[in-house]
Amino acid sequence: MLVRVNSIILNGIDPVRVIVEVNITGRGFPSFDIVGMAGKSVQESKERVRSALIASGYDFPQKKVLVNLMPADLPKDGTCLDFPIAAGILACVYGYKLPKNALFYGELALGGELNYTKGCFNLGLMLLTQGEVTTVAFIPTKSVKEMEHLDGVLFFPTSNLKELGDFLEGKTTFSSRVGKLKGSSLTNTLQDKKICGQGKVMNLTKEIKSDFEIDIASIKGQKRAKRALLISLSGKHNILFIGSPGCGKTMLARSIPPLLPKLSYTDSLEVTRIYSGSGFMDGKYGLVEIPPFRSPHHTSSVAGIIGGGNRFKVGEISLAHKGILFLDELPEFSLQVLDALRQPLETKTISLIKSGYSVLVPTDFVLVATANPCPCGYFGDRSHKCICGLPQRQRYFSRISGPLLDRIDIVVPIFSSNEADFVNNFSSPIAPTSNQELDTTLKLQEVIAKVQSLQRDRMLGAEKHILGITVGIDNNKNKSKYYTLNKNIIKLLEQASTKFNLSIRSQTKVIKLARTIADVEEKVEIEVSHILEAISYQTSYLSFFPNS
Amino acid sequence: MQGFNSDYICIKDPRFPPSLALTPDCPVGVYFKGNLDLGKLQKSLAIVGTRRCSRYCTEVLKLFMPELTLNKVTIVSGFMYGVDYEAHSICLDFDGYTVAVLPFGIDFCPTSYMTSLYNRILTHGGLIISEYPEKHPPEKWTFIARNRIVAGLSAGVVIVEAALKSGSIITARKTLEYGGKVCAIPGSITADTSKGTNELIKMGLDGNAVIPVNQVSDIFDTFSFKWGLKEERLSDEIVFRHKNLSGLITNKGPNDLHVSQVERNLLQSIKLNSGLTFEEILEQHFNDNNSELSLIYYLTKLQIQGFIEEGGGRYYAC
Known part of the structure; x- marks a missing residue:
């Protein structure tokens, strides 16, 4: 008897439809084989399926069992095919009829239970974007949380094989097990660009929040750096802090997460898709609503940061999608990592291709990086003597190549606050911030949220989408109106360009930055002061290069 | 660099700098590139100092250089990072004639940073000299040997910044040996890069006085250079010595x-x-x-x- 079961596998984080054919014949030696480019983890599912079926009280047929995975030339990996294979065998052996439009997805435990399986969210999103509203997804109960936020998807939470068997036997009814949520349809939600706070909050940084995150108001002084951070987060400009060890670069970075506004619903869907597809959701969380903050160590490999590898893994740049990628000690990263960052920084997506897969992953993050002014760290520091010669300093910064630097809009030098400030700060390390300070933090959050949504509205229509996922921004659609400069400003920009040797690209960056500054200052047009401030973020870096 | 080929002159050659030829340990010949102008070499001054110079060095040189170059003083230095680099580079900024004595082969250039200076010297009509051929690599001893040529080419030496142990002392010793005078620029007593110069001023060198330079006229007096053209000094706080200013400010007051x-x-x-x-x-x-x-x-x-x-x-x- 031949049974066909629908399922999907994940190609990277993208769901790909797979049909599982189960054929049980009486002829031949009893055996259990899986064909169709099944990888190691799929081959192993034979043992899980056999054990799960027996433990759930079903017979495993002493016949020739053959499973074929179609399309048979697509390499398949992952444990999510356990459930469809088991369902197919059940249907074959007991003659159950599987419901039409059913799709099975999940990993089995030896006792017959369904484990949390990564990628259920991606499955649901695929059904929605492809308009398959009649398809019922049979998924593990443990993965249900992520499905609940996708309005309109029919799903059947199954906690073990017995439940499926009972349903197929007719002991439980179909309608009682189908989950469907109230709310608008997907087409509406995908167009919903406003900041959306509904749904459950998943907080990835929650466990370490108390240790890691700090309030920006508790950082004394550093007004220029704070200002630059505000501009950076508001306009999503990449930023580099240069300063001696202990001057507060990392502190500033740690103050970022509390400043970020919640993700919009669309952004949230995109981020959840990445997190669910890479198994980060753990069944406990529904939707990622807080912008991710990733800080990989500088010894991380290219595959770790960028993604890929022999068996595909999402890289840190994708995990930081719509959030912050914090690279502490930027010049210490390997040259390959730094150079590989260039393209995703520009295109906001990365296309990873290997023999086994070809995956397009979004990488729309804000790069926050720090660097020391020289290898020993103390160049320009008054309290320490720098031991680096000029060649060492040049070599250190030469690691940050021109093309990478071109993509960093803001460079800010930081110096240690003076000692009095430090003592004040130290005597009350986690002192409750005063009301006034709290106000400043709230005000910053408000400004950032406002400018972000303002710029998002402006961008509306210019974003490029693939399958409802933002993959890039069409820059040409956005020039003109908001970027018009009056004569004085053009003259000023020309003078500055000759003075500081700014390239055309740098000038464009200056104008873009000035636009954000104007937005922060709530001005319709770009003014002289905005341009001057934008220039100051461009020229600081040059001042670390002696005479070049 | 293209368009500039190195040439070799031996000590008997009429083009060989006479002041250098007179020194007892003169090389038998030198390689050179660029504009060899013996007339200009007659009024020359060596400016040397530490490789790890501070901002103070740049400030001092920018203060002195306009008058030195306007009075056609040739600036000789040792083509290294730090004071040497600044001396060559600021001299070129003010259209002066500069002579770089390389501590390595005439065609060798260590970093792109130095290469750009190398090319600038040649295109601005300066002179590059080395006693080593082609791509002879720098060694510890080549730096020391180069100092005697720097001393030999100039009437005297000005040490801008030097730590307590510095190669500039060797140049200074050679200068004294050849009958030149040694000047030093006083600096902050807390700065490591000025400890050597301050010590020289205080103690002298091998029994000879080292002349402290507090203003550019001290140099002219010491070496009896003719004080010709003098830049009009603006009494206001804002004086622009930079020539390459943006279009906003030309030479207006x-x-x-x-x-x-x-x-x-x-x-x-x-x-x-x-x-x-x-x-x-x-x-x-x-x-x-x-x-x-x-x-x-x-x-x-x-x-x-x-x-x-x-x-x-x-x-x-x-």
Whole structure:
């Protein structure tokens, strides 16, 4: 008897439809084989399926069992095919009829239970974007949380094989097990660009929040750096802090997460898709609503940061999608990592291709990086003597190549606050911030949220989408109106360009930055002061290069 | 560099610099590139010092160089990082004639940073000399040997900045040996890079006095250089010595410039305390809220106008 079961596998984080054919014949030696480019983890599912079926009280047929995975030339990996294979065998052996439009997805435990399986969210999103509203997804109960936020998807939470068997036997009814949520349809939600706070909050940084995150108001002084951070987060400009060890670069970075506004619903869907597809959701969380903050160590490999590898893994740049990628000690990263960052920084997506897969992953993050002014760290520091010669300093910064630097809009030098400030700060390390300070933090959050949504509205229509996922921004659609400069400003920009040797690209960056500054200052047009401030973020870096 | 081929002159060659030929340990011949002008070499001064020079060196050289170059003083130095680099480079900024004595082969250039200077010297009509052929690599001894040529080519030496143990002392010794005079520029007693020069001024060198240089005229007096053209000095605080200023400021006097009182105050304090950071200036001048915005505005404006410059995140008056 031949049974066909629908399922999907994940190609990277993208769901790909797979049909599982189960054929049980009486002829031949009893055996259990899986064909169709099944990888190691799929081959192993034979043992899980056999054990799960027996433990759930079903017979495993002493016949020739053959499973074929179609399309048979697509390499398949992952444990999510356990459930469809088991369902197919059940249907074959007991003659159950599987419901039409059913799709099975999940990993089995030896006792017959369904484990949390990564990628259920991606499955649901695929059904929605492809308009398959009649398809019922049979998924593990443990993965249900992520499905609940996708309005309109029919799903059947199954906690073990017995439940499926009972349903197929007719002991439980179909309608009682189908989950469907109230709310608008997907087409509406995908167009919903406003900041959306509904749904459950998943907080990835929650466990370490108390240790890691700090309030920006508790950082004394550093007004220029704070200002630059505000501009950076508001306009999503990449930023580099240069300063001696202990001057507060990392502190500033740690103050970022509390400043970020919640993700919009669309952004949230995109981020959840990445997190669910890479198994980060753990069944406990529904939707990622807080912008991710990733800080990989500088010894991380290219595959770790960028993604890929022999068996595909999402890289840190994708995990930081719509959030912050914090690279502490930027010049210490390997040259390959730094150079590989260039393209995703520009295109906001990365296309990873290997023999086994070809995956397009979004990488729309804000790069926050720090660097020391020289290898020993103390160049320009008054309290320490720098031991680096000029060649060492040049070599250190030469690691940050021109093309990478071109993509960093803001460079800010930081110096240690003076000692009095430090003592004040130290005597009350986690002192409750005063009301006034709290106000400043709230005000910053408000400004950032406002400018972000303002710029998002402006961008509306210019974003490029693939399958409802933002993959890039069409820059040409956005020039003109908001970027018009009056004569004085053009003259000023020309003078500055000759003075500081700014390239055309740098000038464009200056104008873009000035636009954000104007937005922060709530001005319709770009003014002289905005341009001057934008220039100051461009020229600081040059001042670390002696005479070049 | 293309278009410039090296040439070899031996000690008997009429083109060989006579002052060098007279020294007892003169090389038998030297390779050279660029414009060999014996007339200009007659009025020459060596400017040497530490490789790890501070900002002070640049300030001093920018102060002295206009008068030196306008009076056709040739600047000889050792083509290395630090004081040597600044001496060559600032001399070229003011259209002076500079001679670089390489501590390695005539065609060798260690870094792109030095290569750009190398090319600049040649294209600006300067001279590059080395006693080593082609791509002879630098060795410890080549640096020491090069110092005697620097000393031999010049009437005297000015040590701008030197630590207690410095190769500049070797150049100074050789200069004394060849009958030249040694000057040193006094510096801060707390700066490591000035400890050597201060010590020289205090103790002298091998029983010879080292002349402290407090102003550029001290150099002219010491070496009896003719004090010819003198740059018109503007008495105002704002004097521009840079030639390559942006189009905003040409050679007009300070009255034509629109500088507000706040900016004048800022300039004044940056002049007084070289190397202030943004936060320090903020603390001194502005105490009200959101003042960082106006400070960013003023500092960038002053930078574009060429009054101040940023170096490693600190601000200096030009």
